[in-house]
Amino acid sequence: MRIFAIGDLHLSGNPPTKPMDIFDLAWHNHWQKIKTDWSEKVGESDVVLLAGDISWAMNILEVKMDLEELITLPGRKIMIRGNHDYWWSTVTKLNNTFANKLEFLQNNFFQYENWAICGSRGWELPNEYYTEKDEQIFARELLRIENSLMQAEKIGLVNKILLLHYPPLLKGQEVSEISKLCCKYNVKQCIYGHLHGEDAFKLAFEGELDGTNYQLVSADYLDFKLKKITAI
Template identity: 55%
Template sequence: MKIFAIADTHLSGQPPAKPMSIFGSHWDGHWEKIKKSWQERVSEQDVVLIAGDISWAMKLSDALVDLNAITDLPGRKIVIRGNHDYWWQTLNKMNKAIEGKVEFLNNNFAVVGDWAICGSRGWTCPEDPLFKASDRPIFDRELLRVEASLLAAQTAGFSNKILMLHFPPFYNPYTETGFTGLIAKYNVVICVYGHLHGESIKNAATGIINGAAYHLVSCDALGFELKQII
């Protein structure tokens, strides 16, 4: 079994109602590129983590065409919410709509062999110059959700934890942000995140930082291919 990760698929129907090529020619046919990588590398026994910004849809009913496009691909899919996933609803509503073909993380965790897959959306960190007073309640709430997920996994006896966030867990990787404190507290082995595009990719912190492995998996940062992390 292998575990792959990707984020920011930004789908909008078939054919896309919002072509991502408006953000640069490198986005031309981006979903076809992702699918090709997925179909060539992922087996039904493998797991794919999707770290948010899955669909531009505003309603769950409209997002189903994108979610079903993902369920048609091989492997087990585990997803978290991104800041553009406005279609996101309660777990019960989403599980019923997609008939359990995708696993959604929200104050819970998923078991993959010896690994616990934890996660939540995260948010802009207070160290970011763009952080506003209105961001504080969302940031604090996301800290609670991330800790609820990690605590549930630890209580269940898992020592191997992967934390999936949409937002980067830090602005400066060597500054404690709340999220990095939880990563240390719960001995997270791997953290995957997305959200960053364009010039921001160049400054993204990846690799081993304070004992945890960090992977930026926004699809354009990966050349529109899945990244194998396990």
């Protein structure tokens, strides 16, 4: 049994209504590349963590085609919301529509064997361009992240994975409010996406800090292949 991760699928139907290769030719036929790799690697008893920006759809009706594509692939799928997932309404509504097929991570956590899958979307890290609204959103996301970690802690799950969309750290930073939470709750793995292109990849923080291993899993960063996070 294994846990894999990938982020930023940016689906838009089949054939795609918003092909990603208009941004970068590396994205040409990207969904087929991901599906092929997924089908070769993942078994039904495995888990795939999806780090946001699943679909360009604007509502739950539009997203059905993209999510049905995911449902047909092997493994258990646990996902968080990305900044472009405008179709993500309430978790209750999503669960009512895709019950027992997909799992949506927000103000909750999921257990897989002795691992806790925790997380939330996150937000841009505080910077000089921050507005009052940014501060409010970031504060709310910190509460959601800690709530998810606390729930897992309460039932005694020691092995924790924190799944985010936005980066929890950037290269050159030694600490952030999110990394403090990772340290406080002994998070083993912190997985995130959002960053695209060579210039953005250079900003990514990867590696171990205070006992947490940070990994970027944007689809284009992984050459459209799933990354194995751990085996159980």
